[in-house]
Amino acid sequence: MRLLITRPLPDPVVETARAHFDVTLRESALPLSRAEIAAALRDYDLVLPTLGDAFDAAAFAEVPAPRCKLLANFGVGYNHIDVAAAKAAGVAVTNTPGAVTDATADIAMTLILMSARRAGAGERLVRSGNWQGWAPMQMLGMHVTGKVIGIVGMGRIGKAIARRAHHGFGMEVVFFNRSPVAEPGVPARQLGSLAEVMAAADVVVIAVPGGAATHHLIDAQALSAMKSTAHLVNISRGDVVEEAALIAALEAGRIAGAGLDVYEFEPKVPDALKRMENVVLLPHLGTAALEVRTAMGAMAVENLIAFAEGRVLPNAV
Numbered sequence: 001m002r003l004l005i006t007r008p009l010p011d012p013v014v015e016t017a018r019a020h021f022d023v024t025l026r027e028s029a030l031p032l033s034r035a036e037i038a039a040a041l042r043d044y045d046l047v048l049p050t051l052g053d054a055f056d057a058a059a060f061a062e063v064p065a066p067r068c069k070l071l072a073n074f075g076v077g078y079n080h081i082d083v084a085a086a087k088a089a090g091v092a093v094t095n096t097p098g099a100v101t102d103a104t105a106d107i108a109m110t111l112i113l114m115s116a117r118r119a120g121a122g123e124r125l126v127r128s129g130n131w132q133g134w135a136p137m138q139m140l141g142m143h144v145t146g147k148v149i150g151i152v153g154m155g156r157i158g159k160a161i162a163r164r165a166h167h168g169f170g171m172e173v174v175f176f177n178r179s180p181v182a183e184p185g186v187p188a189r190q191l192g193s194l195a196e197v198m199a200a201a202d203v204v205v206i207a208v209p210g211g212a213a214t215h216h217l218i219d220a221q222a223l224s225a226m227k228s229t230a231h232l233v234n235i236s237r238g239d240v241v242e243e244a245a246l247i248a249a250l251e252a253g254r255i256a257g258a259g260l261d262v263y264e265f266e267p268k269v270p271d272a273l274k275r276m277e278n279v280v281l282l283p284h285l286g287t288a289a290l291e292v293r294t295a296m297g298a299m300a301v302e303n304l305i306a307f308a309e310g311r312v313l314p315n316a317v
Contacts, residue, residue: 001045001308006032006053009074010290013297020305021046034059041066041091046307048300049081050074051284052266057085066091072303073317074296075287076100077237079210083317093317094303097156099295104286105160108205108235109168111259112149114280115231116203117141118257121277142202142229142256144169150201151175152194152217153208153236159185161205174200198225203233210237220245223255231257235286238262247272250279261286 003021005014007029017023024044026032031052032040040047041055041063049055049071060066060082066089071081073095083093114120118141125131125139149165151158154177165171166186173188175181176197181190191197194217198204204226208214218232218241226232232255234241243264249255250273257278263269266284273279287293299315306313 002043003046003048003304004040004044005048006036006040007050007074009048009297010294012294013301016298016301017048017304020301020308038062041068044068046070046072046304048072048074048304051077051080053080055081055086057082060085060089060091064089070094070304070307070313072300072307074300077210078317079237079239081317092307092313094300094313094315095317096296096299097315099292099299100287101156101160103289103292104157104235105164107261107282107286108157108161108207108233109164111233111235111261111280111282112144112165112203112205112231115233115257115259115278116144118278120280124277142231144171144203146170146172147202148172148174148200150197150204152197152204152206153177154181154184154188154190155207155209157235158205158207161207162186162188171203194222195225198222199227201230202227203231206232206234206236206240208236208240210240214240216240216242218242218246220248223249226255228254229256231255231259233259235261238264238266243270243273250276 001021003017003023005025014025037059047068055071068091070092076095076097078095081093086093118139122139149171151161154175162173162184163186166173173186174191174197175188176191176194206218223245259280261282261284303313303315
């Protein structure tokens, strides 16, 4: 079976794929163009895509009877794939949950600490050559230990963040989730609404899946419920947060700071965010560790092999 891997991946992943399929490995690290997406659907039996490869409704409208029968997504998030349109065209979709959980939770904690303790601004001060030495009232941030963390989305990643926050920093955990969570894994309170969590927390972490159901979940109204001393961290998908509303809240001082690993129009980052000293900006590092990316790739390839062998897909979406 012909397999297209849309981006360079760790060598062990590619080697395993080559042992089972006729592999075309695309060398560019950039997302597929519209023409490349059409060709992928038309010319390959299987595709291993990732973030930014827009297999949307328009793509399936252009290729209504695709040769491709499986999109084995590299990543847990799949909001770049219109799953309903894919299934209507006879194309299955899988993802890679589990492999990304701890690495993404670690980045959440990184952003919490960087934003609350002003680490980004502090590093810029040192690099600028303008630091004049330690002073008692210099660059005072928020002490994280013992504060309230509000987690929006208590799935695998949300629970992993809760464990780190509770056991590592003695934080009180409150959370919002669309359905009841019987076992959050740590002492935690599920509040009745998003607004309640936004209002209660000193740090709000967004950990929901991307997609139409969560688009602009964190809008001006949600942000208005936050404390003026609170920080917002987003490690989910960029368009879960209404970026213009976040910028307005930060500029007006309605919240204290933000830590972002994802962006609404990624890779474009608004100049307004770049200019703010109370905003930490990371280049989507959530799973950026070689062993994690290798594990993600191995999971994606296992989905491909299962399909080729006629087995149940391990991680069907």
